[in-house]
Amino acid sequence: MNSNTPDIDKCDCTIIHEDIVAEVRQHMPEEENLLDLADLFKVFGDSTRVKIVCALFQSEMCVCDIAALLGMTKSAISHQLRVLKQSKLVKNRRDGKVVYYSLDDEHVKNIFDQGLAHVSE
Amino acid sequence: MNSNTPDIDKCDCTIIHEDIVAEVRQHMPEEENLLDLADLFKVFGDSTRVKIVCALFQSEMCVCDIAALLGMTKSAISHQLRVLKQSKLVKNRRDGKVVYYSLDDEHVKNIFDQGLAHVSE
DNA sequence: AATACAGTTGAACAAGTAATCAACTGTTCA
DNA sequence: TGAACAGTTGATTACTTGTTCAACTGTATT
Numbered sequence: 001m002n003s004n005t006p007d008i009d010k011c012d013c014t015i016i017h018e019d020i021v022a023e024v025r026q027h028m029p030e031e032e033n034l035l036d037l038a039d040l041f042k043v044f045g046d047s048t049r050v051k052i053v054c055a056l057f058q059s060e061m062c063v064c065d066i067a068a069l070l071g072m073t074k075s076a077i078s079h080q081l082r083v084l085k086q087s088k089l090v091k092n093r094r095d096g097k098v099v100y101y102s103l104d105d106e107h108v109k110n111i112f113d114q115g116l117a118h119v120s121e
Numbered sequence: 122m123n124s125n126t127p128d129i130d131k132c133d134c135t136i137i138h139e140d141i142v143a144e145v146r147q148h149m150p151e152e153e154n155l156l157d158l159a160d161l162f163k164v165f166g167d168s169t170r171v172k173i174v175c176a177l178f179q180s181e182m183c184v185c186d187i188a189a190l191l192g193m194t195k196s197a198i199s200h201q202l203r204v205l206k207q208s209k210l211v212k213n214r215r216d217g218k219v220v221y222y223s224l225d226d227e228h229v230k231n232i233f234d235q236g237l238a239h240v241s242e
Numbered sequence: 243a244a245t246a247c248a249g250t251t252g253a254a255c256a257a258g259t260a261a262t263c264a265a266c267t268g269t270t271c272a
Numbered sequence: 273t274g275a276a277c278a279g280t281t282g283a284t285t286a287c288t289t290g291t292t293c294a295a296c297t298g299t300a301t302t
């Protein structure tokens with residue numbers, strides 16, 4: 001049993017199309033990449049964070065501005081910016097009392113554009 | 122107050138960059154599209170569903186095959202396929218006792234490719 | 243030094259969710 | 273007709289998560 005073979009113990013059925021399963025398994029992305037991919041989408045799976053990212057597509061913004069834009073508290077925004085930063089999706093810079101956030105990834109725009117193409121059909 | 126203006130009541134700060142906030146607000150996508158986009162990403166934000174989608178990139182598969190591939194029960198897979206189907210991401214066809222699932226969206230591949238590009242950096 | 247304000251943080255609570263289990267449907271085959 | 277099996281479904285449970293609240297840090301201003 002190699003690393004590409006998960007625990008089949010829990011599968012409660014006989015394999016009908018053994019050839020297809022073997023073929024698909026061989027070409028599946030690395031388990032680690034799949035978990036990371038799900039985690040990335042999980043970050044985008046919240047409307048507050050989606051709005052923050054869309055806002056940052058246009059301009060870097062401080063926490064107060066985002067809070068005002070979305071009609072939410074600074075605390076709520078700060079918590080979500082922390083999640084986005086931990087995922088390396090945004091970066092920030094300090095200028096006096098003000099902390100400015102901006103996007104830190106070139107793939108995000110493409111992902112969002114494709115997603116918006118799906119939902120606006 | 123038009124429909125583009127959310128409740129600022131809950132914002133606990135003065136607006137520092139009023140011009141930027143106004144500009145960004147004007148170009149934000151529709152609220153409804155943003156909520157749908159978050160919901161779409163939420164569907165992808167689970168490793169089981171990510172694996173199912175990646176498997177279906179290669180071939181249509183029945184529930185048993187997917188269960189065997191991922192080492193999970195038919196029930197668990199069926200529940201997740203239901204979520205994917207409700208989001209119009211997969212479709213199915215019945216052939217005797219067997220139900221075959223396949224992808225039902227052309228944007229998904231692009232979204233996943235961009236996502237994988239991000240996580241495998 | 244003291245005030246003001248942008249921002250962060252941790253605890254707590256409510257809401258949502260994925261896997262499990264048992265019971266069920268629908269189709270095939272003997 | 274009845275056994276066998278692919279698949280579905282609803283309830284339950286354990287777990288995750290977003291917002292709130294209060295207390296805190298850091299910087300600028302007077």
